[in-house]
Each structure stands twice: as structure tokens, then as C-alpha cells.
Amino acid sequence: MRINPESSASKDKPSLDQLLALKRAERPDAAFWQAFDERMRQRQLAAMIEPAPWWYGAALFLRRASVRKVFVPVAASACLALFLTLRLGNVDLKNAKLAGVSPSRVVTPAGLEPAAGTQTGSSGSFDGSSAKLATGKWDRITRTDMAATTDSPNLKGLSGTSDLAEDGKILNANQVAAVGPGGLTNVPVKGAALGSETLSTVDSSSSFPATFSLTAPILETAGFSVGESIASIAGTDSAVEDSLGSVNFDAVWEEGIAALPNLETAPLNPRQARLLATVDDAGVTGPTKSLAHVRERVVHRLEANEEFYASASRVGVSGDRLSLRF
């Protein structure tokens, strides 16, 4: 039904106050309040057993401890400053660690010595990733900033000169090292120096020599273009072009793989087992697994020495330290 405002005289119309009085009369019935009370009781009980949030406890503590309000922002600022200091200090520490890595500490797989003229990480050679690979610093490169998915257009240039970026093939550390000394690192290519952004992603604490991949955005962020570098060098220097063409990467590859002892599958003899002592490496993965691998390699070499075998009771590797127990 529609009210016709014109149908009633003006004197019969209500005032705004009278209409608002109607609003006061809008009240629920008793059944509503009964349901309301039941629901209210349930929620109240649930609220009683619900643990208070952490900030509530903190606020209560501050109130009870009569901490002046001015101290709260001061304390928060101090915490923030401490956090930023530690965080920035950590980044500098990482860079310092990388810069301090000397060639003498470089680890290369057995049977493969670094080639002469090998590029160091900061000498501005091939590019960030290849410099790391060439000097054998693969054990100091984090999983994320390491090498190579071949979707990158920048890496397509490599496909003609090496197997490093072949059809999405992912190389393990030993394979990369095998390619490195005899292959790419001998190429006197030009390129950008190792960028600071790449440096900052190197983390010795999470280093490992295992399977890795290099994503295109990392290379592009660092400002490296491998394919373009090689193409430009090959176009300007015929000697380089010749040397690239003369390198048989497949042969180097096979040679390197063959030279590596297959430690993971080779059974341990009792002498090796005694030196390896009681640590169970089963199920260990990532960086820890690599340490176990190094330890086995050391045992493999040293157990041939009868005198040493008789005196040593245990061999351990932790980080870059080798420990012997006699």
C-alpha cells in the first residue's frame, strides 16, 4: 500500500520527533532475547577459554610494569635500529667473505686442476656465473643464484660452444667443474665485472656443490649477456673464434667425469668404515651431504697410508675444516 501524502491534511502529518519516537518502539520479542542469551552464553564461554593474543599480554605487562608511554617508541626505535644494523652488517660480512676467497682455497674435483689463466671472481672476466664456475667456487654459490636454465635467451648463445646450456640439462657441480677448467675459462672473453648484486647473493653458509640451475632473470639483473659477449668476441678476434671451435667440450666432459671417483656408489671397505666412524649420513641432503662426500674422499685418499691408518681413529669435515682424531 502506498501512502498518499496529499490525502491527509498537513496537521495530520507527524513531525520528525514523532517519527523518531516510532523508532524507539521497534523492539524484539521475548523469543529473540531467549535465543540471544543462549548464543551469548556460548560465546562468552568460548571467549573465556580462548588464549589471549600475544600483544594483549605485552600491553598488560607494560601497564603493570608502569612503563612510561614515552619509552615504548624509544624501545621500538632501538629494536629497529638494532635489527637494521645486524642485517646490514650481515650483508657486508657476506661480501667480505667472498672477496676474501683466494685461489689457494679453491676446491676442485680430484683429477682436474684449474687451468692456467683461470679467471677469478673479481677480475672482471667472462661473467658472474662463469667466473664462479671457472675458479671452482661452486661450493660457495647459493642454490638460487647458480647456473643455468637454458630458457634464457642470453644463454642460447652458449649452445653452440658448449653443453652447459643444452636443452634444459641441469649440470651438477662436478660436471660444471669439469667443463670449467678446460673449456669456457680458457676463453679470454670480455664482459662486465662481477656485479655487486651478484656478490650479495653469494652465501658461504649455504654453499653446496649439488645440482643447480641458473635462471634468466638473475643473469639479466646482473647485466650479463653471455651469448652477446661470445658473439662479439668471436666476431672481432679470429684467434678466439678458432680456439672456441677447436675445443672439444664433449671429450673434456667425458674425461672429467671418468676421472671422478664414484664415491656415492662405491662400497666402503672396513678400513674406510672405521675412519668414517659412527656418523650416519643416511637421509642427509644438501650442503651437509656434500660435507659427507668430502669426508669420504679424504678417507679414500688417506686410508692407503698404512701408518696413518694405524694412528687415525676418525676423520671429520665441518665447513672448510678437516679434523683428524688420533
Place this chain on the structure above:
Amino acid sequence: MTASQTLSSAGAIAAERRLEAEADAYLVQRVQAGEVDRFDDLTLKYRERIWSLLYHMTSNREDAADLTQDTFIKAFQSINRFQGQSSFFTWIYRIAVNGAINYLQKNKLRRFFSFEKVQEDGSVTSLLDQLADSSVSSDRAAYLSELQQKLNEAMQKLSIRHRTVVTLFEIDGLSHEEIAEITGTSVGTVRSRLHYAKQLMQADLADYLKT
């Protein structure tokens, strides 16, 4: 009503509020001392007023019920922090108003109205008898429903803050000072908002109001 009558009425209300505040303070002390059941007395005392406030702010009876429960649960959880600097009545109204404002701001686009029936007590019945002429008195329920709908529409057109002031003053009958304390504004701001809100409602309901 003369000025002296108005003053005496205001004084009586103030005295009543003071007694009420003292009774509330005693109950709050008992709850803080561990007598949790005493909080039920406070709930029972204020639930209809809080629900009414929230209902007129949201125009939805179910939302108002949920918000009322939230209000009392928050008050119960924070009762130990209540230090008696204001009355319990003001404190719980502030919790309710803030909860309603948060709810309305979060649900600007998702609004459903559900209205309560008008309980026809003496004052409303006489008002309706006065309002209804012969043409509509035969269907007073429909007439009342339409008036209610128009009024609620006019209320919902107001901003949240103006609606709050109108509800607290015109429907809950609080003083300007109490509203200022609840909303955290000055008395002048309350008066200004009230005046502006009533102007808007007058304009919106012009066809239905006495000129």
C-alpha cells in the same frame, strides 16, 4: 514545559544516572574481584539499550544482535582494564559505537536491512491514532510499515557519524555531554552534527512530515 520544569527534569535524570553509575561500579568491582557471574547482571541491564543503539545504526536485527554480543564479550575480556575513570555505561557504549563504526565501514557494499516490528505501547498507539486518517486507519499496519521504511531509508542516507549522533540523542535519549564522551568529540561537534542530520532527514521525509 517551562524552563524550571526542564531543569528539574534534567536534574532528575542526572541523579538517576549517578545512582546507576554507582551501582555499575559496584558490579564491575565484583567482576574484577573474580565474581564472573556478576557480569550477567550488567549484560541483562544493558543488552536492550546496546542492541537498540546498534540496530538503529545498522538497520539489521541480526547484525545488531551479533554486534551486541561482541560488545559484551569485549567488555568482559577487558573488564580488568576498566579503571572507573568514566562510567561503565559510557565505556560500554563507546565499545558498541566503535564496533558498529568498524563494522559499517567494512561492510559498506554488503548491506541488508531487516526491521523489527514496532511494539505498540501506549505512546505509539496514540500517535498512530493521531496520524491515521480515515483512509489509512483500516490498514494501519501497512501504513506503519511504510513510515518505518521511509524513516529507515532516511537514517541510512546519513553518514555513520551523523547517524550515531541521531541515534544516541533522539532514540536513546542521551545528553550532548554523554554523546560527546562516547564519541570522543566536543559538545559543539555533537550539536552541529545533530542539527545537520535532522536537516537532512527533514528534507528527505518532507512528504511525510508536518510542514
